[in-house]
Amino acid sequence: MASRRTARTVRVLAAAVALTLSQTPMLLAQQQGAGAAREVGVVTLEASDVPYSVTLPGRSTAFEEVAIRPRVAGVISEILYEPGSDVQKGDVLFRIDGDTYQADVDAAEADVAGAEAALRSAETTLSRYEKLVGTGVTAADVDTATVDVMQAKATLSAAKAALELAKLDLERTEITSPIDGIALLPEVSVGDLVTANQSDELTTVTRIDPIYVDVQESITRIQQTRDRLDQGSLTRGDRIEAELELETGRMFEGQGTFVSPPVSVSTTTGTSVVRLRFDNPRRGILPGQFLRVKLTFGTTPSILVPQGATSRASDGTLTAFVYAGGKAEKRTLSSQGSYDNAWIVTEGVEAGEQLIVDGLRNLQSGAAVSPVEVTISETGVVTRADGTPESFGGAPSSGDSTGNEG
Structure with a gap:
């Protein structure tokens, strides 16, 4: 019995040794493969002057509106x-029915005619008295005639003024539009009685070409932008460009112009209102619409880093890998917004460095890598420099978040 157990134990040990010896070449090959540099796709970073833009919510307002x-x-x-x-x-x-006002004009014209006749009579009397002074007409008579002429002139002036007022009232029975625009529904019907300067409007006339768009901006960001202009980190353009985005996401045709810069700050929101004007010949914008306005103030020297090549940690830290000394090196980036699916990076990488854009899955800082020049399209598709669409290992690891900021 003991001899049989010994024989079985020997056979088991022999089998284990044989299995170990058979797997040794495979393990050595895996260890050698693990130490080999993995291929990654890289692009060479370049410095450029990137437009500095902000997008703000806005609301459209009629250019002119009259009740x-x-x-x-x-x-x-x-x-x-x-x-x-x-x-x-x-x-x-x-x-408005003008019969009464026409009668007032006729009566005022009659009063003017009577006042003119009275003035002529007074002037005739004064002229005759002046010729007869000393021959039965006294100086007192001449003075009285002079006063009568003056009174007749005053009466004529009052009559003419009353006539003008009567004519104005008659003209005002025709209610006209004071501006070019679109007349809305009438609030009255034929036969309704209205009063002078009543609180209720008859209708509203609105002009929407051009049209105003009011946007609100934080006074903090306004001051930061001014500081950057003063420091030279932001180069002012020839003009501030204003583009309008509709609710559908479509960009509105034409550039806006500034009408009113920020001149006060809200005590409740800490924002300032900026008014812009847009030509609106096709009436694509109506008063009261909520819109988005993109304002471009100038350009800032920076490096564009494709968003797909970056990761953002839970604390908001933005990172990317660069090829340096045969290894992948993880960098922390400082950005100032985005432009064309890329982060506008001001710190963390330098022009001329090679950014790893593909082969990022499970990539660790310090790992040996072999760079392959690639190109990356606007939509993030990576292609080898020779035109071969081949991946090097996929996207960033799932442990980090990627994509748009915020």
Whole structure:
């Protein structure tokens, strides 16, 4: 029995030794492979002047908007426009029954005629008295005639003023548009009684070409931008460019111009309002819309690092790998926003260094790597310099977050 157990033990040991010897070449090969440098795709970083832009929320406001109200009382006799139609300055929108006002004009004209006749009579009397002074007409009579002429002139002036007022009231029975624009629905109907300068408007005329867009910006960022301009880290452009993004994400055609710079700060939000003006010939923007405005202040010297080649840790730290001395070296980056799917990096990498953009999966700092020049498209597709679309190991490890900031 003991001899049989000994024989079995010997056979087991022999089998174990044989298995170990058979796996030794494989283990050696794996160890040699682990020590070999892995290929990674790299691009050479270049310094460039990158546009410095900020995107702000905004709201559109009519260029001009006027509430139409009557200046005289009466009954609406006509509505002379189509709701929603274009009207020009001076176009008649409403007409008030003007019979009473025409009668007032006729009466005022009669008063003027009477005052003119009275003045002629007084002037004739004064002229006759001046010729008869000393022959039955005293100096007192001449003085009285002079006063009568002056009173007649004053009466005539008052009558003419009353006539002008009567004519103005008659003209105001035709209610016109004071601006070019679009006339909205009327708030009254024919036959309605209106009063002079009433609080309720008859309609509203709105001009939306051009149109204003008001945006709010933090006073802190405004001051930071001014500091960068003063320090020279931001180069001012010929003009501040303003682009408008619609709710659909489509960019609005045309550039905006500044109307009002920030002149005050809200005590509750700490923001300032900036007003821009955009041409709106096709009326693609209506008052009250919420929009996004991209403002480009100038350019800043920096390096563009593709977002797909970076990782962002849970604490917000932005990192990337560069090829240095045959190894992958992890760098911490300082960025100032993004541009065309790339981070605008001001610290952490230098122009001329090789950024690892592919083969990032499970890559560790200090790992031996072999760089292969590649190109990267705007959409993040990596291709070898010879045109071969081949990956070197995929995207960054899942432990880090990548993509857009914030």
